[in-house]
Amino acid sequence: MRLRPPGLRLRLILGAAALAALAVFAAGLAVWGLSRTQALAGEAIAAQHRIESLSSLSARVNEWALRRISGTPGEAQEGAEDFAVTATFALLDALADEDVQAASDPVERQRREGQKIEIARLRGAFSLLERQLRLAEEDSAASMAALSQHALQADPLIAARIQQDARRRDRAVGDLEALRLRLRRLALILAAAAPLTLLGLHLALARPLGRRLRSAAEAAEKLSLAPLEGAGGHDELGLLFARIRQMRARLDRRQARLAADRERLEAIVEERGSELRAANQRLERVDAERRRFFADVGHELRTPLTVILGEAELGLRDPDPLRRESFGAIRSRALRLYRRIEDLLRIARSESGRLDLESAPTDLGEALAQAAEDAAPLLKRAGVGLRREDLEALIVEGDADWLRQVFAGVFENAAKYAGRGAVVAVSGRRAGESALIEIRDDGPGLPPERLARAFARFDRAGPEEGPPKGGFGVGLALARWVTEAHGGSVEGFSPAAPEGRGLGLRFLLPLAERKRSLNLEEERA
Numbered sequence: 001m002r003l004r005p006p007g008l009r010l011r012l013i014l015g016a017a018a019l020a021a022l023a024v025f026a027a028g029l030a031v032w033g034l035s036r037t038q039a040l041a042g043e044a045i046a047a048q049h050r051i052e053s054l055s056s057l058s059a060r061v062n063e064w065a066l067r068r069i070s071g072t073p074g075e076a077q078e079g080a081e082d083f084a085v086t087a088t089f090a091l092l093d094a095l096a097d098e099d100v101q102a103a104s105d106p107v108e109r110q111r112r113e114g115q116k117i118e119i120a121r122l123r124g125a126f127s128l129l130e131r132q133l134r135l136a137e138e139d140s141a142a143s144m145a146a147l148s149q150h151a152l153q154a155d156p157l158i159a160a161r162i163q164q165d166a167r168r169r170d171r172a173v174g175d176l177e178a179l180r181l182r183l184r185r186l187a188l189i190l191a192a193a194a195p196l197t198l199l200g201l202h203l204a205l206a207r208p209l210g211r212r213l214r215s216a217a218e219a220a221e222k223l224s225l226a227p228l229e230g231a232g233g234h235d236e237l238g239l240l241f242a243r244i245r246q247m248r249a250r251l252d253r254r255q256a257r258l259a260a261d262r263e264r265l266e267a268i269v270e271e272r273g274s275e276l277r278a279a280n281q282r283l284e285r286v287d288a289e290r291r292r293f294f295a296d297v298g299h300e301l302r303t304p305l306t307v308i309l310g311e312a313e314l315g316l317r318d319p320d321p322l323r324r325e326s327f328g329a330i331r332s333r334a335l336r337l338y339r340r341i342e343d344l345l346r347i348a349r350s351e352s353g354r355l356d357l358e359s360a361p362t363d364l365g366e367a368l369a370q371a372a373e374d375a376a377p378l379l380k381r382a383g384v385g386l387r388r389e390d391l392e393a394l395i396v397e398g399d400a401d402w403l404r405q406v407f408a409g410v411f412e413n414a415a416k417y418a419g420r421g422a423v424v425a426v427s428g429r430r431a432g433e434s435a436l437i438e439i440r441d442d443g444p445g446l447p448p449e450r451l452a453r454a455f456a457r458f459d460r461a462g463p464e465e466g467p468p469k470g471g472f473g474v475g476l477a478l479a480r481w482v483t484e485a486h487g488g489s490v491e492g493f494s495p496a497a498p499e500g501r502g503l504g505l506r507f508l509l510p511l512a513e514r515k516r517s518l519n520l521e522e523e524r525a
Contacts, residue, residue, distance in 0.1 A: 015201045016247060022197060023254040026190050030261040033183045037265065040176040041272040043102070047169035048279040050095050054158050054165075055286045057088045059293070061126055065133065065150070069143040085126065092119050118157050125153040144337075173276055180269045187262045194255050198248070301341050308334045336374060342401060357485055361512050362400040364435055365391040368426055371404045375411035383420035384441070386411070391428040394435040397512045398486040406479045410439050410505055413476075418443030418503075434488070435511055440504030442497035451492050451503075455480050476505075483507060 064085055096115050103109035129150040136142035312334060315327030372386055379386055396403075414424045418441040428437045446454060455476045476492070483490045488509035496504030 015197075018197055018200075019247060019251055022190065022193060023251070023258075026254070026258045027261075029183070029186055029190070030258065030265065033179065033265055034261075034268070036179055037176065037269060037272070040172045040179065041268075041275075044169045044172035044176065044272075044276055045279070046095065046099060046102070047165040047172065048276070048283070050092070050099070050165045051162050051169070051283060052279075052286065053088060053091050053095060054162050055283075055290065057085070057092065057122070058155070058158050059290075060085050060088055061129075061150070061154070062147075062293070065129060065143075065147050069133070069140060069147065089119070089123055089126075092122075115161065118161055122154055122157055125150055125157075141333075176269070176272070180266075183262075183265065187258075190258065191255075194251065198251070301337075305334055305338050305341070309338070339370070339374065339401070339404070357399040357402060359397055359399060361395050362398050362403060364394040364396060364403070364428060364437060364509070367400055367404040368407050368428070368437070371407035371411060372426075374404070374408045375415065378412055378415040379424070382415040382418075383422075384415050384418050385423040386426070387423055388426045389428070392430065394428055394430065394437075395512045396435055396486070396509045398509065399482075402482050403486070403509075406482050406507075407437075407439070409479060414439075414441045414443070430511070431508065433511055433513075435507075435509045437507040437509070438504060439507075440496035440502055442502045445494040445496065445501050445503045446492075448494075451494050454492060455490075479505075483509065486510075 093116070096112075096119060099115070100109055100112045103112050129146055132146035132149075133143055136146060309331060312327045312331035316324055316331065318324050318327065368388065368391070372388065376386075411424065414422070418424065422441050422443040424439065424441045426437070426439050428435065430436070476490075480490050486509055488507065490505060490507050492503065492505050494503045496502035
């Protein structure tokens with residue numbers, strides 16, 4: 001039994017349903033694309049606003065602190081500066097609240113709540129700095145120490161927050177670009193599907209119907225030479241053709257609206273892209289100003305330190321031993337502050353991908369001693385002891401300042417994470433043609449999976465290891481970078497102490513005579 005083909009009415013209903021579905025899908029796609037584009041662009045712009053506010057906060061706090069240290073401003077100026085810092089904190093709170101409210105997922109909302117805690121930490125650090133500067137109004141050294149302590153606490157929080165928001169912004173921009181390409185492809189598909197659908201209707205409906213009408217007209221003419229009456233009347237065929245023409249007109253109008261929506265969507269995407277490019281340019285200017293600020297601050301601080309060191313050198317010639325001892329302490333503290341300023345500028349340069357090494361014969365024992373002196377206040381405050389063994393003469397060819405900073409960064413990490421009552425042990429010896437330095441503590445240590453990624457860049461201690469406690473130590477990623485730039489290597493091991501505790505680092509650096517022989521071999525080659 002053969003099945004009859006579907007009738008004209010059913011085919012017409014199916015064709016109309018296909019056109020309606022195509023139009024509804026196109027309209028839904030346009031609405032969804034506009035909504036999604038607005039959400040992604042809003043997220044990227046909000047992240048950029050948070051980055052700019054964090055950068056502005058760091059600059060305003062530093063400017064406020066430096067003016068308080070350099071001299072007492074007028075009441076109006078001081079009030080304006082306090083208001084600027086307070087307003088920046090209020091803006092950060094508002095942006096954080098908006099970011100939390102924008103999250104639809106409860107888990108994501110809870111995760112974004114964490115930035116409020118970081119803002120509260122920054123506000124607490126600023127309040128502490130304000131109290132310390134108020135107590136040390138006449139003591140510039142104490143004021144500078146308070147400012148350094150605030151930098152140790154606030155700068156890593158701000159940098160981590162900026163990095164996280166930058167990743168969110170870049171991810172939103174990437175999603176926006178991918179969405180734009182996807183919508184463009186779908187729009188092209190819809191633009192091609194509309195005429196194809198009409199062609200299908202022509203082949204399935206109009207063309208067979210035309211053949212049938214011509215056949216009927218030919219048959220009527222054969223029966224009578226009189227013209228065929230009623231060919232253009234309002235019968236069922238006429239109504240059918242009228243409805244098809246109406247449907248075609250509606251489809252054309254919907255296609256025109258779809259094209260207009262597509263153009264409007266592309267205009268919105270282009271506008272948001274321009275805003276993001278402008279925001280990126282502003283961020284680049286802010287970053288350049290930050291680097292220039294570090295350089296200017298370093299220059300301004302090094303100039304008076306040079307004068308202090310010169311005066312201390314003259315004071316060491318005083319015949320009175322008590323005064324010589326005092327001038328010796330002043331010179332020692334000034335040298336330490338000078339090193340810390342150089343470390344700060346060096347770290348700032350390394351963040352831009354530069355690692356400038358000044359190679360010279362360097363005594364690792366002296367570098368370790370200076371690093372221990374730099375980290376002594378942190379170790380003492382954290383209740384962590386330091387035990388150094390007598391090192392044999394270990395002379396390497398390298399940058400003394402960078403090597404000292406690497407060891408100081410390891411001591412600072414021990415002060416943060418080893419725990420009160422822990423002891424850091426330092427030992428060194430020759431290992432063939434290399435110098436082997438081991439630094440280990442008897443703190444809680446790290447599990448193997450955590451130790452495997454401890455040398456990754458931007459890696460921080462997780463919640464189970466305790467929150468970061470500030471500081472601008474080089475970190476393990478930069479320690480590996482510096483060590484490998486000297487032709488050496490560094491590896492971590494845990495446990496490093498009895499009872500399955502402790503964390504240890506093993507530095508292997510080529511000795512000076514070995515490195516010179518390698519350089520000669522390279523020159524000959």
